[in-house]
Amino acid sequence: MVTTPNVDDNEVLEVLMAATGLPRPHLKVGRATSLRKLASGKIDYASLQARLLAPRQQMAMDVLDAFRNAFYPRQVGPSDTFETLGGDSLLYVQLSLTLERQLGSLPEGWGTMPLGDLARTAEPRNHSRSIDSQLILRAAAILLVVIHHATLWPIPGGAATLVMLVGFSLARFQRQRLFAGDTLAVLRPLAANLALYAPVVAGFSLARGEVLWPSVFLVGNLGFTAPPHMMPYLYWFVEAYAQTILLWVILFSIPQARRIAHAMPLVSGIFVLAIAVAAKFLTPLVWYIGGPQIFTLPDMLYLAVLGWCLYFLDTPPKRKAFFSVIAILCLVLAWWGGNWTGSWVKFMLVLGAVFVLLFIPRITLPGWTARLILPVSAASYHIYLFHRVIPDWLLPQLDLGTHQPAGPAAAISIGLASGLVVFWLQKQLVGWLAYRRASLTLPL
Template identity: 45%
Template structure:
């Protein structure tokens, strides 16, 4: 079932097949033998094999071997890119990838339906790194396109192509296929065009041709390609996007002077690789055209009704027919069993045919905006700017257009040019400068990233330089964030969750459910939704009410405790909800690192007390003041108020210690709820045994054994998934709270405290989100976010800031001022910290924004595969 050119590898014998930097060579004989050996590793019935398509001999051999073994092959972008995995989407039977630095074959499954007999290769559309949709290519598609390309390029066994394009990209794969089909060789430099020695290596390799995308030619200009002479070079090709007519003319003239040719080509992954090309003899004066159909193919122009347009110069959708048209798309494993579903490819490009028979792309069907009655092609505006020497990418919709441009031009100047070219007013136009355009691994401009940035800029009322990525960068400072990151992947905790909820509400209106699992890219793509109500997590409401209860109780000493206990429950709940991944990985640093934002303010307060007392409260310095070993009166520890910080720190250490045990991690991973309930039994036993083995009187309420079971109950609430699990936890928690409140409690406040936790537990289990008026949410969320700051600072108001007013104010007025002032001071501190992080993040962004605006590794360094 393998392709003919793979079966014929051995016939080329000792001719070179692959040549690497340093002139190391793999002959066709050796290539055939290695492919045969690797094919044995892909044992088993016909299935799907995913290959991590790094541009190296291992991936090339695996690709050929999997096809020779009769499998369908999914070419997956290398993992050091931003690619998502196809494992969950297409359930491959085998995978070939790097594991711990070595290439290995993994046997994943053998119970899926076999792919259709004709299916040979799956590629992401347009060479993108997304994993949601793939193009299904048949053996006939691959063979026909390879033969067609070799035919119009005149490839022979004497040729050697310089291969710099990604293998998971249809253009890059077609270079490999077309050369192997005729016994030609490929030189693989294994680096970037910008790498020192690239041009020297190209000259020494004896390459006769070089295939590139438009970005490749930008890099070639940077390294002075046209200043060198390459004696063996007989042609160059470009595809994968629009190269400006000026650059095409520049290289065509340069190559013609050297006795070589330049091929401007057009293609789509859906047509395996190539659709059209301009014969070099016709290129002069036609640099803006895609040319004629490749051998064996046919191009047509159709109107919106699907009827052929026979006249020249009339635009319509470009339609292609040929043996290289894909079988169809695939979005699931079941799709791989389907046969060919297409006889023609509707390209989505707006094109017209000229009288000389050459075709020209004039726009993209989906890249047209209708604004103020005008139909405006984005590509046309890009061309207009290009004629003024401005490299720009234009995106937009029917509300307006946004140009992202490179260079030192003024944004207002760009907007004026756009207005002249489009006939629109400045109100419809925005422009944003970039140090470098975001690009896919193929070198194409990443229009998806630009569209997301434009939408976010519109949502925030700016020019595209702020947005959700900045919000994440601010909240997670000093950690660097990428657009592929999510709240969970960054190791977010409960405090950051609330802060981000506030920022996302401002940016998106209605925050999507489970937003913490969405990447920055996915959040940026969300449409803004304005509603009169706001759905927030019940835990956020509980957190806000709990801190208000703490402040109220500390001031009036009414029998209404329970706020601190609720906060302990929430601590366990948040730990399981947000940081389960690092815990199961045994990553102690990821769990303890967020505590810095709690411990730094705490130690500032400890230092303030030490300065005021003239003595160091060592018990508090070592976070053991709640153990009953010291007294605030003797200045050995800070006031009892800060017991919560010490207990929280100790709680995190216990969790980290437990998850440092591999057996415990495996238990939690396999049965999270059962593990939580087992831990709850142990925690309740510690709570009951504490007064017997550690008789320290009332100070025992500040110790970790006294409260740890509350955190475990919160943990269990987060991992309880079934109705049975929730009911079991509700009954267990209610029983414990009733016992401690009614049987053991001797004060009405104790009863209220534990009965209140029953309501907290019920809300977490059965009411995960609550709806409320937007104004109420705008009050609750800042309180929840500032809860920690309010907790540690609220008593400074009555005991320090307004203490001189106590003699002259009525007790009720003093208490009200203490309560509201304590809350206000905490909110101000939280806002100050937020502003500081925003300033620091913005300062760093000014240094790195062009490198990280769209989260692409391409922006940090030159395009690696090129």
Template identity: 35%
Template structure:
């Protein structure tokens, strides 16, 4: 064993190792993704690596190398063996990698070789002026096994024009598997990490992981005093790295355990970081890590060091890079500034620790702050603050709109109600307006003068949602024939689909509409359904499969809550239609004409189904009977001309007449006035965009509209007990108040639930 007098400085008098299959060295991994493990390397493996390395680099005895990486890990140890094999010398810097020291030693011609990982070489490139013309004194450079972009390699070649620059790909278990000679390579080839040399072989497994075979591969690892095999029976080591082979070259695509699967789109952090460094000048110091996201599976954390770019610029650049890969990341992208990145001894960023630290900081944040964000829409002083609170995004750009931010129908209700409450009536189509335009329309909250009796405006859609919800409750408390409330809610669902989900419907993300509905509607519905089933001491699989409206008569109450099933089935039908390319094109290019064609088809299906099947036991609650209401809602959104308005009102009037006349081939139930209520709703929605009413009434309508879902699913649970002790009017008021209270409780409880869930994820 040769041990230098000091722990740093020049090391010379090194000698070559003997050959053989005995274990020569136990090297511990750097622990990038977990606890380090001991890798057992034989003399044969070490010598094979050195021979291939020195052949590629044409290293000779004149080498005097600045070893810029720790000497007790695979890369650094390999450099000392390489120098020893040719009788050269190696220098261990006393302060670690130091650009000033490298520049000074180059000028004095004390060193002519350098070994470093890309992270350190980027620091050197940023300080290229310190190297200057002395870069010509550099003869050899070896780059460690991390991703480095083509432009960075070209800059390195320009800074050291006389150097033989070689990058390797490998890992402790199979050091220096491939080599890329930058000096002899240009163009697209610089994006690769080279090709195998000698007896080394490389292939790509079916799951995209890199597999390695050759005499340099370690056969065993040591942990807890026991040996475990690293290779299969044929000698192949399957790594945790992703890559692909092109024209014999290996293109490294990041670590599989760093891979981010965001909504089904897989993202390699290293490639995104490289593109960000290309996109912004000066290049930012960033690292992308995986964090949990409840909707998309994986979210993204962009950690950055203090620098010239603010978070808005970093977010915009990151979103642009991700969009090129087909990913609109929305609020799944988080940003955080750190003083330093957690790294291994060899300089590799520990992304897992970055993500864990961020999750820990988020969960340790005051619950009061999170609750403040939850109720912020009611207190926001600007449209931007309202958007940031509801979408949980700190930096929203001027060009962003409600639709581009991924808003859905439930978010639409919340934000539109909050804007109308604080700022005034919204213009039609506000959901697609850029934020800058909305802020120009509503620069500040309006003066709240005049008290609760002052006349205020409210959008007809918001008011109609409240009215329809009241009709549903009154239908069960007064036992009155006002059952059109659910029909109107279905129409409003179709209108909302046309407004906020149309763009997603014609994209490859159409199925995410159902995912969002499941998380925001179906899961709460299941909780209520369980409670309802326990109260009745029975239950039905069909109810939980959301198809009980196909089973038959279910009793006097909304058991199950058939509107939920109707809503989901309507969305499913529309998504299935959109899966047909021709229909998808029709929706995208001519959405209004599609709506009327959809309506005509739905009416035809309704009539044929009535004439073909007996619907008495199903109470006309199957999709063939109510989907036309969803289509009417879609058409209402596009009723912006006299022709379209007359057409949609005419169809609604004809349906009302058929309902009133109890025409057998039309079907229907709920009394003669049901069709009239629906006709009135259609006429108001297309003809009266805004209602003016006392502020007290308007606020009540806003609360009911915001809580419509909670009111709908909660009122049937409490009616049986309260009906015995309350008159219908008081009962109606109490049921609505309970629903509103539940809605606000859920909104306030969400931050607590999120905190608990994040802590559970962190503990795992």
């Protein structure tokens, strides 16, 4: 279409949409001062087509590169999807950040789209962006964890939400592999996350002058040894996360359990949830280790199972009925957990997270807000691992503690920055390795 320079792109798009019947995402306006012509005087349509396709081809390469970096060292092609590649929750968050930056916005269900098709969904950037609510919950949860550890405020609940998201993500991203008994694919993301945890354990072991064996074997949260001979209790989440994944793998290694879960995922999930809730109440009667009891697998397993069940609630009546039951359960747990401010805050936050996962799958935010939230969400695991390392070493030397306003503010800022920096460094390293691999495989 030929237009005068003062015609707005939106006006051109409206005419093109009316003339072709194509939706907006499939149309793009480009401007040129002149059109290249052949020797015969006719328009060179081949060069025009190459110009129009060049940005799309570049976008496809950018999407492929993003996936190759995320799934390194696996091979990735245009026909692959996030699910067929074996993506997990952390990769989902990290790729969401990268793809939002490249494509402008992500279509719903992008995890099942072939990468070649995904690259063609690029849209202009808007002032607002629709974000997967799980990403926002993850960012809010890790922010609560950092604030809770840096202050004396009774605001637990961030780690509990993260545990629930572990179960929800297992159902969302790994259910087909679990149903098929492909346990290796489920363990692969766990191994990658523990590889990042290993230097933290090594660092604490060097600082303590001994190998912290309970933490090496991921059982420090079970109270087998005294705190001086294990990692600080704040790392219980990593151990509980690993134990949860291993428990799921063990359960789905049993063919009969696999068949039942595949045929009746919600019913079987509710049955396991009832067992997990009973274990939370009954375990202290036969195995009581005091305060650290709240960090053990029996005490928090119900949260992961709850997250698993939430994914399979596929109708509004089921969601409403289940939410009512969970609301009652949270009230009971808040009272049973000591009936104090922190207990009520924790379980009301969990109930709020349940509500969001059930009834608000996506949340529209201003673009600037999304640009702040998505990096924190993508780096949530890194923030958890490193958010206390520098503050615990630096702030006492500066005589800054929780009794001074500057202390918590510095701890929160340094904690978030530490995790974000480690996340960025890891991305740079993996990107470099992926680039090196691609360059070595190119034909001479």
